[in-house]
Structures are given as structure tokens and as C-alpha cells.
Amino acid sequence: MATLADIGVAAALNILSALIFLLAFAILRLQPLNDRVYFPKWYLVGLRNDPLKSGGFVKKVVNLDWKAYIRFLNWVPAALKMPELELIDHAGLDSAVYLRIYLLGLKIFIPITLLAFAVLAPVNWTNKTLKKSGLTYSAIDKISISNVPLGSERFWAHILMAYVSTVWTCYVLQKEYAKVADMRLQFLASAERRPDQFTVLVRNVPPDTDESVSESVEHFFLVNTDHYLTNQVVYNANKLAKLVKEKNSKQNWLDYYNLKYSRNKSKRPMMKTRFLGLCGEKVDAINHQTAEVERLSKEIAAERERVKNDPKSIMPVAFVSFKTRWAAAICAQTQQSRNPTLWLTDWAPEPRDVYWKNLAIPYVYLTVRRLIIGVAFFFLTFFFMIPITFVQTLASIEGIRKIAPFLKVIIDISFVKSFIQGFLPGIALKIFLIVLPRILMLMSKFEGWGSISALERKAASKYYIFNFVNVFLGSIIAGAAFDQLNTFIHQSANEIPKTIGVAIPMKATFFITYTMVDGWAGIAGEILRLKPLILFHLKNFFLVKTERDREKAMDAGSLNFNTGEPQIQLYFLLGLVYAIVTPFLLPFILVFFALAYFVFRHQIINVYHQEYESGAAFWPDVHGRIIFALVFSQISLLGLLSTKRAAQSAPFLIALPVLTLSFHYFCKGRYEPAFTRYPLQEAKRKDTIEQAKESKLNLKYYLQKAYLHPVFRGDDVDDNEDVNDKLESNDVELIPMKRHSRGSTPGPSRISGASQEEMLQHQEE
């Protein structure tokens, strides 16, 4: 085991690299050239103008104000300054509640850390087990549970601490759940009018030979519900979307050539027609692109007509809108038809949150798809090492020699040889781990969830399970996951907690290092935004042709719930598991939570741009995973203690998981409805207030086009900017609806009250 000094060195190194990151960030963010990298959120809400447009050339690129550099850490108080309500207004409830997860970590672990150091540290320290054993040990081990002799009465202190930390954690969790549920209801109650409040997503509309889907939906809901207003059917417009995308690309080129020509009138710009302009006939670029754009415009118009009129491209899915929130709430929460697989109703997601592709999957397929993904995910989690090992074998010198003998000459060069030997085997695993979140997101998409927020939640669950099995258990019990699976299957039920429990204290130093690398330096790296920084400047230099391109080169990014939340959860798990066993780990986790809170608060305020607003619908997942970590920590402590000849005290720990789980069920019943249902009382109240305030509101007009497929929304706008943005974003596999909030759908987070005017002004530019 590492000594205290080793840890010290590692800590120093990591603190140093974290500080370097922070310092680099402090300097880079002050340069006007990087302004769009570090403050994109403000550009997007229209509250910041390009510093490049004003001042001299040097001033444009480098910040020469030396005063600014002195206060290089002043982003921290700035990040903390914005009050929570304003934050909700500025960045949405999802982001504000996401930050509360870090705060929750601090709330749970600060008292536990203090208590553990006050109680457990002396209890452990004042033993001589390790001294007697003659093994090498460090100070960390001396204050860990390993130092308590077998069968000691002192284990009662640990059991007591387990109870205290469980009770405290549950108390904080319950308070937090109540608070978040309240925030959500408050948010929904105070939210502006949004189309999703009035709208219900209806799936599996049964086919009718006499009526179109829209008519059939209209008749059904006119008969069976009150307050029916209108409906919008969903079109299968994938081909159309492709055409629109193509046209926009051509349009961009046209703009570029026009710009080029206007700068240098002497020479008409020329281009080659084939293979990215590298070969083929040379033609006049402006004429060619104009012709292309015209051709595509015609094709689009034709395709649009076809989609709208061809019954085959109409999916049996519709967004049904009602005159009142009350009626929509009712419709979303009740069963409509005798056959529970027809006329499936559910809350409509926010327009920008809709994942259009999945809307037409029939009910039966959903079961089959989820089964397939369930099995596939099981194999992915436990057996992913097998193909990777296989690839690694192939990527070895021997493997290449066998498969491709003709490469023999190249790989015998000593540089190439050492590269292959040293680098290639590891790269397969690295690549896999990098693409893993994308794979999990694809799996969730295949499962058929209809909104991006749901997709992210499901992908996060999968990522958490994968991390738990492969990162946490994989580190504790060395060996690949399928070896573990094999071990666990062949072990008796009471041996498994013992195996895990005994291994846990031995891995404390590993996880301390892990926390510093992943949790400290990693988070500090996050604020530097190295990748977007480089990409922005590359794009700016090579690709940016028009002002619109510069806008697009600015990649605000967003909170990636599907990767971020599982990462936090790993620290909750580590903290809860080690709180009793090796309290020395706790301060490291506290530093992570505090640092991450500052960094992400800053990022949320200045950088990230919210893709959708789910109203903190993820909280039940967060809560459930912390409960899982708690129960896991209790069971592993039980396993550990039962090997310490403290068997007579271990039974007292059995009650803990039972109590924790029943606490979970209590919370589930008490607070979860706030996340899945919409109280009628609230709906009615909002309806009544609205009716009193704006009795002449033309709701039908307001809702008419709210749930139009993004490609059709362009019809009304002269320049296709919205559509363009929307389609462009569809390429990005993981974040399909990026920057939707710039679209025509209203959202409370988009326009922060005061900035509405500037926003409009910005849009008109």
C-alpha cells in the first residue's frame, strides 16, 4: 500500500495540474479572441457582443489590461454570485437542480467526514494490530478499519457510525427530494405558457380506412374528452430533412463564393464539381451553386408536398392539444381505449425535447426492443473485454504479421514496431471507453424513448451500471467483469459481501489517486474547454466563411447528463462505502464535490446552453442511485465485519438495508408523483388565472404549429436559419437537438426576462 508520502506526492502533482488548468483558463478566458469559447451562453441569450468588432487589432486578440490578470480567480465568486432563482431563469431548472447534486454531496459528506475523523480515526488509530502484524503499513492504514484487532469490541463504534451516517444521509436525501419536488412544482406553476402544458402525445392511433389519422384523432378526442382543441400528426420526413440539409450546405457555399467575389471582383471563383471539390469539371462556382440551390429548392418543395399528401408518410402518432391544461393533464394520465395498446397517451415533451425518429414504434416492438437491448447491455457490461482482447491480439506485431503479411516490411522498422507494441494494444480499450457513452445512447435510442431527456436518463442508468461493474467492482476485485461474474455465480450468497468487503479497505489508496486524477484534474480540465477552444480556432481559421458560420463554430456544449451524473454517482458510492472503512478518503471526495460545484456553476452560467427543459425529471434516478450506493455500502460493511470475528455485532447491520429500502419506498410514494404526474389542482389554478388575465387569447393559433416536425417549420421563415440549425444539429449523434432553443418554440429558459429586447435584436441581425 502506498504511504502517506506517496499520496502526498500524487496529491501535489494533481493539485499542480489542476492549478495549471485553472491558471490557463484564467488567462485564456480574458483574451477577446476566446470570448466565444468561454462565454457562448451569453452570446446565445444575446447579452454579449463580439469584442472583435470594437477596438484596435491587437486589443481584439490579446487582453492587455494587466489588472484583469491579477484577479485570475475571480470567476469563483462570480460563479457563486448568481442567486438560484436567477440561475433557473438563466439556465433552466434542469441545470440548477443538476448543481444541487454536488451540493447534496457536500451536505452529506461534510458532517460525515467531521464525525468520522472525530470518532473513527481515534478508535482505529489507537490499536496496534498493524504494528504487531509486522506488515508494512502507512498512516492511512493506521486510521482505517484494518487496524482494529479481530473480534474487538471497538467495532461497535463502526456499527454506530454506520447507523449515524445512514440516518444523516437519508435525512438529507429526504429534505433534498422534498425541495426538488417543490422546485419542480413551483417551476411548472410559475412557468410561462408552453405548448407542452396543453398537449398530449398520442401514439398507436389505430388505422381507419375511412378517415385520415388527423380526422380519426379529432373525432376520437371530441367524443371522449372535453376541451379538445387541435392536433398535429407526425410525418416521417427523414428524406426531406436530408434534402433540406443538402440545400443549406450549398447555400452556405454560395454565400462563401459571393463573399469571395465581392472582395475580389477581378476573378470569378471557380470550383470542381466532384468529390469535395477535388476533382471533376471546373465550373463557375457562383453559377453552379445557384443552380444547385434552385434544383434542391424545387426538390424540397416536391418532397414536402409528397410527405404532406402521401398517407404512407403520416405516422399513427399525433400531438393532441386541449383548450386547458386541466384537460391535457387528464388525458395524459388516463387510459383512453379498451385496448390499452391503442391510443396511448403520455405527456408531450417540450417541442425541442421531442426525439422524432422514435415516435412511430408500435407497442409490441417496444417490448422486443427493450428485451434485445437488455440482453445486449448485459453482454456489453460483462463481456466487452472479449472483443477488445481479440482486437488487441490482432493489433500486436504477431497478429499483423499473420493477417497482413504484406505489411511485414513496414512493421519491421524499429520505430513502427515500438509504436505498435507500446501504443496499439491499449488504444482499442481507450477508443471503446471514449465511444461507450455514444454506444449506450444508441442503445437507449433503439429502445424507443420518445424524448431526448428520457434518452439521456436511460443512457445515464446504463453508464452507471457499467461504471459500477467495471470501474468500481473491477478495481476492487481485480479481473475482467466476466471473471467477476463467474466468481459471484460460484460463490455463496454470504461469501459475496465478504469478498467485496475485505477487498474494499485495500483499495483505498487506489481510489484516492483516482479521485485526484479524475475528480480534481479532470474537473479543472473541464473548465479549460481545451477541445472546444482548439476546434473553434481551427474552424475560425479554415472554415468560417460567413458570420453565420462563426456562430456555428461556437460550440456551447451542454451538461451531458448521460455521462456527468454517473460520474458524480461514483463519488457518492466511494464516499458512502469508505466513510466507515477508511475515512481518510472522505476529504478528497469533499474537494471533488466543492471544485466540481464551482466549475459547473461557472460553466452553466457562462458556457453551456440548455438543449431542453425536463423540469428536473431526473431527480428520482439520482435519488435511487444514492440509495443503491447506501445499501451497497451497508452490505459490504456487513461482509467486512463478518470476517473480523465481530459476528455477534454484524446482525445489527442487517436492519440497515431493510430500513434504508423502506425509506426509499416512502420517498418514492411521497415525492415521485411530483415527477410523473401533474396535480389537477395546479392545472385548474393556472387555467383559471390565465382565463382571467387573457380571456381573448387565441390558443389554437398559438398551438397550431408548436409540434411541427422541424423541417416543416422552415416553411414560414424566409431564411432557413432555424431549419438549418435544427438539421445541422441532427448530425451530432449524441446531442441531436442542439441549439434548438434558437428555434421558434418558446421556452422559459431562452429569454431571461430582462434580455428579451436584446434577444430579439440579436435575432434580427
Added chain:
Amino acid sequence: MATLADIGVAAALNILSALIFLLAFAILRLQPLNDRVYFPKWYLVGLRNDPLKSGGFVKKVVNLDWKAYIRFLNWVPAALKMPELELIDHAGLDSAVYLRIYLLGLKIFIPITLLAFAVLAPVNWTNKTLKKSGLTYSAIDKISISNVPLGSERFWAHILMAYVSTVWTCYVLQKEYAKVADMRLQFLASAERRPDQFTVLVRNVPPDTDESVSESVEHFFLVNTDHYLTNQVVYNANKLAKLVKEKNSKQNWLDYYNLKYSRNKSKRPMMKTRFLGLCGEKVDAINHQTAEVERLSKEIAAERERVKNDPKSIMPVAFVSFKTRWAAAICAQTQQSRNPTLWLTDWAPEPRDVYWKNLAIPYVYLTVRRLIIGVAFFFLTFFFMIPITFVQTLASIEGIRKIAPFLKVIIDISFVKSFIQGFLPGIALKIFLIVLPRILMLMSKFEGWGSISALERKAASKYYIFNFVNVFLGSIIAGAAFDQLNTFIHQSANEIPKTIGVAIPMKATFFITYTMVDGWAGIAGEILRLKPLILFHLKNFFLVKTERDREKAMDAGSLNFNTGEPQIQLYFLLGLVYAIVTPFLLPFILVFFALAYFVFRHQIINVYHQEYESGAAFWPDVHGRIIFALVFSQISLLGLLSTKRAAQSAPFLIALPVLTLSFHYFCKGRYEPAFTRYPLQEAKRKDTIEQAKESKLNLKYYLQKAYLHPVFRGDDVDDNEDVNDKLESNDVELIPMKRHSRGSTPGPSRISGASQEEMLQHQEE
């Protein structure tokens, strides 16, 4: 293991006893004296008159018509004659669907039996493993899987059969689920107007200082819902119920003495006032009872006023009725208030199905109560043998000598000694097993379910688990449940199926005998109704004072879902587990299903009286347990095969439980909503039809008193017969609402269309 001849003898004995029961039944049921024991249902619906009132004395007691005896089995075709629709009319949907469980058993097992005997029997029989082994074996073992040599290719036949039987079972289950769901919806759609269609049970009404519960409810629902009609608060009327019961008893005595005096005018009947009329002052009975009845009437009136006016006796619970089924369906399925633990709405049970005592338990307590019962039930299931063993030790000769030395003289008598030694130790277990269903019902009541049907379902689940652990697993792996638990905890996950799988074929003969005793003779005994027969005649002889008493002495009984369904499920489990392993067991189970179907169809038509109508709400439970049995059988087969050196074929079996479970989830999504939700389309249709038919209906008057606590219902009736019946039945712990259908609440099963007139006539008697 038992030989075929042993089984033959056992079968002969059990067939004989079953035949004796059937014969006795055939003779006894023809005697006019027993008419009320064997045909109470017809008395209750008013279609049968007392044969004792007509004909000579001998004819009244003994049936002398010899022709009747010849056709002693003619109850079987008679029981089958009634078509299902008429049966639903006559005995309710619950009973009709309950019978379908037996039919389901036949549908599943007849093809499986045929196939198993056609395929597996020859495959197993044509081996010589047992012959070679030199062990004693019987013909049963020869056609069981034990006869197949280790590592044989023939196990593929068993795997194939496992697939075929799983597919067939799932197919039948799916058809049946669809059919039952359809029957339920049909039943609800065609049902007459019932109060529960318009009514919602609202719990946890928040206290209001300014308003009464009723006012508060009225205001809340007038504001937040449409079509609110009226509400009825729930009173805590336990003391009142006690007084009413006392008064009715005195009234009965008064009737009796009046009858006695009218027969013999020469002597005023006298009675003693204390301790059941055994001691105390001797007074004139008629005067005394008249005075008592008057005193109690006054007390009741006072108490009734107190209950109605004292705010403390009003519980925060109300039955809220709406003008339309549509509005009720909406209110029951949505959340009303921001705080999801206030204004909890749920379907109102049928009035006679309400379990009044549980209506006022606040939400928080429900979690706590369920936790307590969960833990208690765990200990009951696994550790019930400990107190029983303790009692058995006390009940031994030595135990009694130690505890009560003064009894030494008595227990040294050789007769008493042998009685204690032979009988007492076993009696503790017997008594426990007899009272077990009551204990489980009490547990369910403590959990706080609000309707009798829910209580019976929950008690059935508990009884099934208990039977599975203690009867099934307990027989397979000898030893008490806590020994098994210990074994399983100390065994690895892949050893457990092996342990069970290997033990299963060895216990085939035991379960064959079990099936014959419990399933054949037991069911045949059910039709004889020995206990009600004896009790009826005893009551008739000693207690029956008035005509009303004779009515009461007639104990129709009812289907006890909480004990009956778990028993059937045990046979499903046995059948599915042994179908592949020892097909010889299957015919015995088929006989059980067929016999039980005939017997219970007869009993439901002629004897049992439905207590409540839940609309077959129990089917999801039935379905779920068969799925569990299926998965269990697959896993145990997997365990067995993995010990047979057929490891290479075993992996094919792993897919089966996965597929079965996903089939289960498919069914759950597809059909379960029919049992938990009420489609709005249906509700609207019924409303529309009703409005067109009876536009002048005074629904408010109809619903006004529907959900009045039974003790208040007596207010309007001159003689308190209804109340009396209702209260009397409250004593019976297990079947609290017995014979409620004679009360004033309407129910579709009570009045079978044609017999309405006779029914009314009967009520007027």
C-alpha cells in the same frame, strides 16, 4: 422410492375415499332436511322454498323417492349445464373467472401430458441406466429423467420439450389473459348502474379549521373537477356497531321468549340475568328483554347522534360521487393536489367490498405498517418452526412435569400418557396450519388495504409464498425453512438450482401421493360440506328459535380466494416442474383439475354466496404466479441438466427464463391496464347511453346513502334485519362482510334477471 404397486394401492385408497365422499354427498343432498346445506345459494337468491314446509313428516326428513338415488352422479352434468354468461349473472364474474383457473390448468396440461407421454416417456424408458446402477427402482423411475445416462444426447429431447411446453403455456396464458380482460371489460360495460362506478374514495383529506370534512371535500372537488355530485364522509362507528349488535341479540331472545309464551300461555318464561343466563336473579324474561331492548335503542340513538355530530368521530376520508362515470374515472386515476399524500383518490370499492376499519390510516403509517408486516412475514415463513418446536417440547411428558408438577398424578395415568405422547406434539403444528390463513389475513388487514377483495388477494400472495417455501421447497429439500435458508445463503448462486433440480425427481412419488390426498380426496370432501352439515343440524336442534335463526344457521360460505387460489397454484407449480422431469405425475394433476372444476362449479352454482364483486381483479396475480412457476421450473431443469454432464446443452435453457419474463412484461403492459384503469372511452359511452335512456334519473338520490357505514343504514329500515346480518358477519374474522348482498346495496350478481320478482317476494316474507 415407491413402486408402481405402492402408488396403485395409494391411488385405490384415495379414489375409494373420494368415491365415498361423492356417494355420501349424492345421498345426503337428496334429503330434504339437508336442503339448506346443499342449496343455500338458491335460498339466498330466493328461488327455492323450504321443502320442510310441505309434505308429511317422514317425507320432510328422508327422501323416499328411489329413482333419485339411481342418478347419484347427476350433479355433474347439472353443474356443467349452466352456460358461462348465465353463471356470471348467477354468481358474479369473480366466481366465473375463478373457475377458469381450473380450466386453464386443463388447457395447459392436457397437451403437455399427451406430448410428454408420446415423446419423453419412450426417450426415458429405453435407457438402462437404472438397471445398470443396481439400485432398486420402479416403473415410475424408468420413465423419469433419472433413467437417462449422464452426458446422453437424449437430453436434447428434454430441452426441446421445455421449449415446447413453455411456448404452449405462454400461448394459453396469453389467450386466457386476453379473454379474462375482455370479460372484465364486457362485465363492466354491461353491468347495471352501481354506486362504485360513480364514486371515488378520497383519503387523507387535510384538516381544515374552518370547514367540516364534508364541506372541505365539496369545495375542493367543485373547484378542481367537473361533474361533482355529492360526498359521504366516513364515520368511526365501532362503538355504535357494538351496541347495535347487542340490541339485536336481545331482540332475538325477546322473539324467542314471545314464541315460547305463545305456544304455552300457562307459564311466563323466566330467565336469569347474569353470565349467559346461568346465574343471577330470576326475572320475567319477556319483560326483562323488552326493557333491555328499549334501553339499548335509546343508547343507540344517543350514540348515533354523538357519532354524527362529534367531529372527532369523522375520519378524514370521504366517498366522493360524480354525475358521470367519466368524471369518476378521471378523478380516480389522477393526482389532485400538489402534495401527493393528500387528497389521495382511488376507485371506490363496491359498497359491500369496503373494509371500513382501514379507511382512516394516514399515508406515512402505511409504509411503516407494510415494512413491519414484511419483516414479520419473513420471520413467519422461515422461522415458524421455532416456537412450534418450543411448544412441542412443553407439550411433552417431560415438559409438563417440569412446568406443572402438580399435574404429575394425572399424566402418569397410562391412557393420558399415551395421548400426550402420541397426539399433543403434533397438535401444535396442526393448529398453526389451520389458523395460518387467518394470521395471514390479519397481517394483510394490518397493512391497511381498504377493500375485502384486496385483503384476500394480499393474503393469497402471502399464503402462496408460505406454501412455496414450506410445502414445496420444504418437501424437496428436507428440513425446516430456516435450515434451507441457511443452506441457500451458504451456497453459491449456481449451486442452488442444482440442489433443487437434483432433488426434484426423487420426490415425484411423494407429490403423487400428496396430489391424491389433498387434491382428490380433499376436493371430494369439499363437496360433502361435512362441517357446515354438522353445524347446521346442531344449530337447528339447539339454537334455532325463530325462522330468522334458521336462515342464519344456513352457512352458504363462499369461495375463499385467499386459501383456494394458492392451493391451485401449487398444482400449476408441480405440473410445470414435473412435466419434463417425471411426466408420470401429470395425469394425477389433470384429475385434480378436472375434479376440482366439476366440484367448484357445482358449489358455485348451488352453495357459495358471493361476498363481493371485484370484476376478476385477481387475474394479474394468478397470471404472475403461473409465470413464476414456469420460470422456477426452467431454472430447476437447468440445474438438473447441469449435473447430468449435459452442460453443453444447458446454456440453451438460459434463454427460456429471459423470454418467459419478457413475455410476462409484454402481458403486463398489454392486459394489466384492464384491471387497474378504466378506459375513458367506455365510461363516456356508458354515460351517453344512460343519459339518452334515463334523462330524468335522480342520481343524487341514488348515490346519497350508497356508502353509508353499515350501522347507519339500519336507520331507514323498520326491522333491523340488514344491519343485523351485517354486524353479525363482522364477527367472523376472515369473511367480515358475509351475506352483505342481502343488504340494501344493489349488485349485479344479487338479482338474476328472471328471478327479480321472487326475490322481492322473498324479501317481504
